[in-house]
Amino acid sequence: MGSSPLDAWIVNDDEITSLLAAEWDRQTTTVQLIASENFASPSVLAAAGSILTNKYAEGYPGRRYYGGNYVVDEIEDLARRRLTAIFGADHANVQPHSGANANVAVYEALLDPGDTILAMRLDQGGHLTHGSPASITSKYWKFVSYGVTPRSDDPAAPGEQIDFDNVRELALAHRPKLIVAGATAYARRIDPAPFREIADEVGAMLMFDSAHVAGLIAGGAHPNPVPYADVVTFTTHKTLRGPRGGAIICREEHAKKIDSAVFPGQQGGPLEHVIAAKAVAFKEASQPSFSVYTEQIVANAKAFARALANEGFRLVSGGTENHMVLLDLRDFDAELTGKVAQEVLDRAGITTNRNTIPDDPRSPFVTSGLRVGTSAETTAGMKENEFEAIASLMSRALRKRDDEDALVEVRNDIAALCANFNPYANFTK
Numbered sequence: 001m002g003s004s005p006l007d008a009w010i011v012n013d014d015e016i017t018s019l020l021a022a023e024w025d026r027q028t029t030t031v032q033l034i035a036s037e038n039f040a041s042p043s044v045l046a047a048a049g050s051i052l053t054n055k056y057a058e059g060y061p062g063r064r065y066y067g068g069n070y071v072v073d074e075i076e077d078l079a080r081r082r083l084t085a086i087f088g089a090d091h092a093n094v095q096p097h098s099g100a101n102a103n104v105a106v107y108e109a110l111l112d113p114g115d116t117i118l119a120m121r122l123d124q125g126g127h128l129t130h131g132s133p134a135s136i137t138s139k140y141w142k143f144v145s146y147g148v149t150p151r152s153d154d155p156a157a158p159g160e161q162i163d164f165d166n167v168r169e170l171a172l173a174h175r176p177k178l179i180v181a182g183a184t185a186y187a188r189r190i191d192p193a194p195f196r197e198i199a200d201e202v203g204a205m206l207m208f209d210s211a212h213v214a215g216l217i218a219g220g221a222h223p224n225p226v227p228y229a230d231v232v233t234f235t236t237h238k239t240l241r242g243p244r245g246g247a248i249i250c251r252e253e254h255a256k257k258i259d260s261a262v263f264p265g266q267q268g269g270p271l272e273h274v275i276a277a278k279a280v281a282f283k284e285a286s287q288p289s290f291s292v293y294t295e296q297i298v299a300n301a302k303a304f305a306r307a308l309a310n311e312g313f314r315l316v317s318g319g320t321e322n323h324m325v326l327l328d329l330r331d332f333d334a335e336l337t338g339k340v341a342q343e344v345l346d347r348a349g350i351t352t353n354r355n356t357i358p359d360d361p362r363s364p365f366v367t368s369g370l371r372v373g374t375s376a377e378t379t380a381g382m383k384e385n386e387f388e389a390i391a392s393l394m395s396r397a398l399r400k401r402d403d404e405d406a407l408v409e410v411r412n413d414i415a416a417l418c419a420n421f422n423p424y425a426n427f428t429k
């Protein structure tokens with residue numbers, strides 16, 4: 001096994017060291033296609049592994065409950081300033097430990113228990129925190145769900161896109177206090193303007209959950225929801241390529257309530273080592289090279305989608321405009337479930353996740369869909385040609401899924417490809 005960048009730190013624990021090496025091997029010899037993952041830079045990893053992990057800092061810069069926070073205050077302020085500058089927002093809260101925490105904090109800040117929220121249903125592409133019965137959110141607030149338009153095989157008018165007539169009808173009928181835009185399994189650009197129009201028509205606030213596309217927005221590849229939304233939430237580790245965590249940006253009028261909802265409303269001590277890593281990532285995302293990166297993510301996704309369609313996979317919504325491709329596996333092979341496809345591809349060195357597709361007849365544990373994304377391997381330097389090659393290898397592995405030798409061959413081809421695209425090749429200790 002190769003050595004990991006984490007070897008630069010002395011992990012004085014043989015078992016963990018050995019597992020870190022195994023994970024390094026996995027990440028650099030298999031292809032990473034999970035749409036919500038990325039390869040954070042060595043600077044981000046170093047900040048996240050820094051001595052800031054030692055410090056308690058409940059509160060906010062200038063208003064902490066513990067002493068010794070004069071350095072931490074500067075770090076958190078820097079993160080907030082860098083974040084508001086990227087998106088042109090009034091206020092930032094960089095403390096949420098995750099996107100789910102960020103979403104719940106917004107609901108807690110802006111709503112009373114029992115208030116109505118209009119959001120996208122999980123099986124149509126929404127997130128658990130958009131009111132899934134399995135999420136705590138559905139126990140405290142009343143959710144009404146919108147979905148996507150019906151499937152269409154007409155390339156000129158692809159279906160499975162956000163149904164704004166449905167959003168408006170539901171908004172007029174239920175008068176939600178908050179409308180949530182944003183998705184977790186949706187390959188199309190989400191325009192914030194029509195959501196704002198509908199919110200204004202019914203007197204609702206608008207939250208844009210930009211977890212998946214925050215990096216694309218930062219790089220200019222997708223529209224910025226900040227001028228339209230009262231609040232924008234996101235994770236920092238997906239297309240934004242930072243450490244694992246969440247963040248909230250909002251209009252000044254909501255700032256105090258949002259801050260109180262995060263701490264002390266929901267969380268205790270902030271993870272200042274992660275906040276330092278977020279600050280590093282925000283600086284990286286404001287460089288011109290990040291725009292080049294996000295353009296390439298989208299170009300790679302389009303090439304990947306075309307190549308997968310040529311292999312016989314049906315593209316949900318007919319294509320992609322972001323970093324992700326959602327595949328309906330049934331046209332490729334009626335017997336193939338998302339669960340089996342994910343397991344077979346894992347054996348072939350191709351890391352993906354099964355996903356429900358709109359109106360999926362199979363359960364969320366089995367699914368008829370597979371979600372793939374280009375953000376991580378674009379970081380590693382892959383371009384359209386490599387994604388076309390991966391599409392062909394995916395097809396080969398799935399067609400020969402009962403032939404172990406064939407899967408080993410695909411895994412070897414994938415490892416050969418990955419050998420030229422080590423995301424940490426330029427890392428020096």
Ligand code: DSN
Nearest residue numbers: 035036099127184185
């Ligand atoms: N787990 C995230 C994703 O993969 O999209 C959503 O929380």
